[in-house]
Amino acid sequence: MAVRDEIGAALAALASGEAVLGDALDGCAEQIEARAADLGVFISVDLDGARARAAELIERDATRLADALPLCGVPVAVKDNMTLPGLPTTCGSRMLEGWQPPYEATIVERLRAAGALVVGKTNMDEFAMGSSNENSAYGPCKNPWDPERVPGGSSGGSAAAVAARMALGALGSDTGGSIRQPAAFCGVVGLKPTYGRISRYGLVAFASSLDQPGPLARDVKSCARLYAVVGGHDRRDSTSLTHPLGDVVAAASAGEGAIDGLRVGVLSQSPVQVAPEVASGVTRATRALAEMGAELHEITLPHAEHALATYYLICTAEASSNLARYDGVRYGHRAAQANDLGALYRQSRAAFGDEVKRRILLGTFALSAGYHDDYYLRAQKVRTLIRRDFEKCFSQCDVLLLPTTPTLPFRRGEKTADPVAMYQADAFTVPASLAGLPALSMPCAVAPAAPEQGRAAPLPVGLQLIAPALEEARLFSVAGALEAALDVDVDIDIAAGGDA
Numbered sequence: 001m002a003v004r005d006e007i008g009a010a011l012a013a014l015a016s017g018e019a020v021l022g023d024a025l026d027g028c029a030e031q032i033e034a035r036a037a038d039l040g041v042f043i044s045v046d047l048d049g050a051r052a053r054a055a056e057l058i059e060r061d062a063t064r065l066a067d068a069l070p071l072c073g074v075p076v077a078v079k080d081n082m083t084l085p086g087l088p089t090t091c092g093s094r095m096l097e098g099w100q101p102p103y104e105a106t107i108v109e110r111l112r113a114a115g116a117l118v119v120g121k122t123n124m125d126e127f128a129m130g131s132s133n134e135n136s137a138y139g140p141c142k143n144p145w146d147p148e149r150v151p152g153g154s155s156g157g158s159a160a161a162v163a164a165r166m167a168l169g170a171l172g173s174d175t176g177g178s179i180r181q182p183a184a185f186c187g188v189v190g191l192k193p194t195y196g197r198i199s200r201y202g203l204v205a206f207a208s209s210l211d212q213p214g215p216l217a218r219d220v221k222s223c224a225r226l227y228a229v230v231g232g233h234d235r236r237d238s239t240s241l242t243h244p245l246g247d248v249v250a251a252a253s254a255g256e257g258a259i260d261g262l263r264v265g266v267l268s269q270s271p272v273q274v275a276p277e278v279a280s281g282v283t284r285a286t287r288a289l290a291e292m293g294a295e296l297h298e299i300t301l302p303h304a305e306h307a308l309a310t311y312y313l314i315c316t317a318e319a320s321s322n323l324a325r326y327d328g329v330r331y332g333h334r335a336a337q338a339n340d341l342g343a344l345y346r347q348s349r350a351a352f353g354d355e356v357k358r359r360i361l362l363g364t365f366a367l368s369a370g371y372h373d374d375y376y377l378r379a380q381k382v383r384t385l386i387r388r389d390f391e392k393c394f395s396q397c398d399v400l401l402l403p404t405t406p407t408l409p410f411r412r413g414e415k416t417a418d419p420v421a422m423y424q425a426d427a428f429t430v431p432a433s434l435a436g437l438p439a440l441s442m443p444c445a446v447a448p449a450a451p452e453q454g455r456a457a458p459l460p461v462g463l464q465l466i467a468p469a470l471e472e473a474r475l476f477s478v479a480g481a482l483e484a485a486l487d488v489d490v491d492i493d494i495a496a497g498g499d500a
């Protein structure tokens with residue numbers, strides 16, 4: 001089974017003269033023009049900007065650059081909470097509608113310096129709060145596999161753009177699962193690196209102790225290529241790590257040898273109920289690893305059952321503090337008719353959507369005098385216990401294998417009335433976030449269409465690999481071998497509008 005490497009193939013075609021710079025962009029532009037608006041993938045599209053950048057690169061000798069620039073001519077999409085001068089950064093919110101950032105996010109700067117062509121800013125849940133992309137002030141993003149269903153969130157637009165071939169790669173951000181869960185729902189690969197691996201400079205803050213940007217692509221090696229470009233130390237982010245990334249691109253094609261003798265931890269008991277299609281996809285992957293020589297170990301994460309409560313206390317507390325800056329004076333929407341300062345705050349902050357308001361209220365409560373110790377402090381203690389659970393697992397295992405999500409992509413509207421049901425979508429992703437560990441989601445199966453069960457289209461199933469801190473290269477090597485062994489067909493029948 002040949003190693004999948006869509007971005008590498010595009011670079012090779014350019015270097016050999018088989019393709020000209022701009023060909024990959026033309027292909028993506030066609031998909032964007034045909035379907036992006038219907039699917040709500042982007043908040044702003046910038047094909048003219050991408051074409052202008054391609055022309056600039058061509059002038060600098062495209063074939064030679066293909067060898068020198070690791071993403072030369074590669075069309076990428078960027079989540080709309082990352083700053084890129086020249087385009088608005090809205091964070092999916094009315095609060096920042098039309099805001100033109102005066103500075104560029106480090107990750108965007110690195111992408112562009114590597115020759116990538118940014119095709120647009122992708123749709124997202126407002127301020128990255130959500131698991132379905134239904135919390136965007138600019139309308140929902142739909143799942144390209146089945147437009148009746150959600151693409152996941154909050155980086156739903158980034159995952160959908162990649163799945164629907166509107167870009168060869170994308171950047172997302174993950175606070176409690178926002179790269180991994182949409183990657184699983186859209187049948188693509190997504191990495192949340194170790195906290196501190198990728199610079200947050202220019203990423204609009206949601207929960208600063210958890211936020212981490214990361215790449216999405218249609219295959220493991222392409223995802224590694226993006227990570228190799230955007231990752232690594234940045235002195236403009238005080239939490240940025242200085243450790244070298246290692247050769248993650250080579251790791252992605254290490255092959256079966258990476259699995260022989262690998263100790264893989266699988267949960268002996270799930271903290272939540274898992275849909276049968278998800279369970280069987282994960283079992284299939286577990287078997288494939290065992291066949292390649294992995295040793296399977298049953299593990300427990302005794303405090304994982306408290307991970308959701310812990311996460312939703314910590315992230316709301318940090319969000320209430322981070323979002324205090326949007327007061328109509330210093331940042332964001334400013335109400336026109338306010339008579340005094342109190343009214344100005346109240347009326348300006350009314351621009352936030354319901355979920356953001358809910359989280360600000362919850363977070364403010366958790367931090368308030370009299371409740372701080374019972375909620376926020378206790379959550380921090382449980383966070384430490386969850387971190388220790390992982391340390392114990394990693395004394396026996398090299399990687400852990402879990403589902404990414406408890407369910408298949410759900411229908412739009414199915415969980416909007418019940419925030420707790422929506423929060424459950426993150427049950428498998430938040431533990432690694434709280435522990436700051438690297439985790440990757442990749443497709444492990446496709447559940448076929450089953451009209452009798454209300455499933456009009458095939459839907460992808462994701463699995464999650466978690467490694468000890470700084471071991472992204474290990475994740476890429478295991479994921480690469482698994483991808484080749486499973487050989488999941490994640491090509492959506494675009495001509496059929498995803499309904500094939």
Ligand code: GLN
Nearest residue numbers: 128130174175176177178
């Ligand atoms: N879905 C989770 C939430 O709503 C995670 C969001 C994220 O990772 N940005 O908070």
